[in-house]
Amino acid sequence: MNWNYCFLDQITEEQYNNIYNSLSPSRLAHISRFKKEEDRKRSLAGEFLIKKILTEDFGIENPIISRNEKGQPIIENTDIFISISHSGDLAVAAADRKPIGIDAEKIKPRNLKLAEKICLPEEKEYIFSSEDNILNRFYEIWTGKEAYFKKTGTGITDFKSVNVLNLDRYIFTVKDYLIQII
Numbered sequence: 001m002n003w004n005y006c007f008l009d010q011i012t013e014e015q016y017n018n019i020y021n022s023l024s025p026s027r028l029a030h031i032s033r034f035k036k037e038e039d040r041k042r043s044l045a046g047e048f049l050i051k052k053i054l055t056e057d058f059g060i061e062n063p064i065i066s067r068n069e070k071g072q073p074i075i076e077n078t079d080i081f082i083s084i085s086h087s088g089d090l091a092v093a094a095a096d097r098k099p100i101g102i103d104a105e106k107i108k109p110r111n112l113k114l115a116e117k118i119c120l121p122e123e124k125e126y127i128f129s130s131e132d133n134i135l136n137r138f139y140e141i142w143t144g145k146e147a148y149f150k151k152t153g154t155g156i157t158d159f160k161s162v163n164v165l166n167l168d169r170y171i172f173t174v175k176d177y178l179i180q181i182i
Contacts (some may be wrong), residue, residue, distance in 0.1 A: 002057040003094035003102060003181060004049045005174055008041050011048055019044045019051070026066040027073075045091035046084035053095045054080065072153045083150045083181075090177050101151030103143040104179045112138055118145060118159035126165060136178065143180040144169055151182050 011019075023031065027047065034040045047065065054060040054075065064076045073082055075095075083102040084093045094102040112134065115124050119141055127137040144164030149156045170181040 001094060001096045001100060001170075001181065002053050003092065003179075004053055005090060005092045005104070005179065006045055006049060008038075008045055008089045008091065011041075011045055015048060016041060016044050019048050022051075022062070023047070024064050024066045024076075030067060042086035042091055043084075046086055046093050049091055049093035050082050050084055050095060053093060054082075058095065068153070070153055070155060072150070083147070085146070085150070085179075087177060090174065092179055094181050099151045099153070101147035101149065101182045102179065103146035103150065104177050105139050105143050105146075107135060107139050107173075107176050107178055109135070110138075114138075115141070118142065120160055120163050122163060122165060139178045140164075140171060140180065143171075143178055144182060147180050147182040 031040055031043045034043065050065065051063055054063040058080060060078065065073055066076055068074050073084055075082055079097055080095055081099045082095045083100050085103045087104045088106040090104055092102050092104045094100050115127055115138060123141045127134060127141060141164050144167065145159050145162060148162050148164065148167060167182055172179040
């Protein structure tokens with residue numbers, strides 16, 4: 001498993017332009033859908049990271065990233081699986097020779113009633129078992145579920161169909177972001 005992250009301001013305008021000019025038609029269509037420049041930059045930053053990982057860690061020069069029929073990003077003509085996420089001013093990407101999912105979320109206050117809709121009883125117990133770190137625990141479950149659905153390639157179906165606490169997970173924090181890889 002290889003992964004990396006960057007903040008949007010770490011990529012120069014020239015690098016953004018180079019990434020944009022190297023996009024496959026399907027990735028160009030995907031990124032062009034975004035109306036806000038900030039959203040396009042997030043997506044381009046993910047593209048930048050995954051290409052960096054593929055080049056530096058897997059020796060793949062000029063990888064072609066496209067999307068499969070489910071909208072999942074793929075590397076054409078390889079046995080490498082990729083996953084990309086972004087939140088706020090952070091982009092993350094991961095690659096492996098087996099299915100992988102990554103998700104990042106900025107830890108910020110939110111209505112925790114959402115836990116009722118997305119969490120299994122065991123996950124809710126984990127989140128609320130202590131007054132300490134409730135918000136971090138909520139985001140741990142949330143990013144775990146998002147990463148799981150990215151790994152399976154099914155898209156988000158039923159949040160309660162998977163118990164994140166039973167999965168092999170890697171959890172990282174960078175500044176005020178929680179990153180999780182499944």
